[in-house]
Amino acid sequence: MERVEELGAMALRDADDREVRLGELWRERPAVLVWIRHYG
Amino acid sequence: MRDRYQELTAKGANLAVIAAGFPAMAKDFQQEYRLPFPVLVDTPRATYAALGLKRASRLGVTWTSLRELALLRGVLKLARHGVGAPKAQQSLLQLGGALVVAPGGAVKLVHRATETRDNVPVDALLEALR
Numbered sequence: 001m002e003r004v005e006e007l008g009a010m011a012l013r014d015a016d017d018r019e020v021r022l023g024e025l026w027r028e029r030p031a032v033l034v035w036i037r038h039y040g
Numbered sequence: 041m042r043d044r045y046q047e048l049t050a051k052g053a054n055l056a057v058i059a060a061g062f063p064a065m066a067k068d069f070q071q072e073y074r075l076p077f078p079v080l081v082d083t084p085r086a087t088y089a090a091l092g093l094k095r096a097s098r099l100g101v102t103w104t105s106l107r108e109l110a111l112l113r114g115v116l117k118l119a120r121h122g123v124g125a126p127k128a129q130q131s132l133l134q135l136g137g138a139l140v141v142a143p144g145g146a147v148k149l150v151h152r153a154t155e156t157r158d159n160v161p162v163d164a165l166l167e168a169l170r
Contacts (some may be wrong), residue, residue: 015063
């Protein structure tokens with residue numbers, strides 16, 4: 001799927017304001033990402 | 041997903057939830073729902089766009105939001121965290137989705153919601169992790 005490489009290069013902030021590169025989530029283990037509409 | 045977190049991690053998976061907003065909102069959300077996995081912030085919703093996630097119709101979202109009192113909860117959160125900043129970051133029209141990726145980057149599941157209550161079943165996530 002073509003978009004996973006683009007996503008993997010993206011970095012987001014977590015709740016503690018630390019950077020998380022998405023590709024790191026599936027570098028060695030499978031990853032489940034869920035996009036939600038809003039908080040709460 | 042929280043209630044079946046252990047089933048998902050038993051498959052060796054890293055889990056994360058993504059929403060628009062800012063880290064303080066993510067922290068509040070994580071603590072309120074006692075989420076044992078990372079809650080990530082995508083302020084410009086760039087990952088939503090990259091995955092091709094859709095936007096709902098205004099009418100459908102308005103009806104659903106009123107029904108679920110999401111608007112009221114959102115207003116309360118805005119009042120708590122300050123008015124103004126989230127306006128350009130969150131969109132009630134934005135729909136969600138899910139992605140399961142195998143180690144190395146092979147995509148096992150993509151779910152793009154078609155309406156506000158279209159949530160991917162946890163069983164589908166578990167199946168994709170087989």
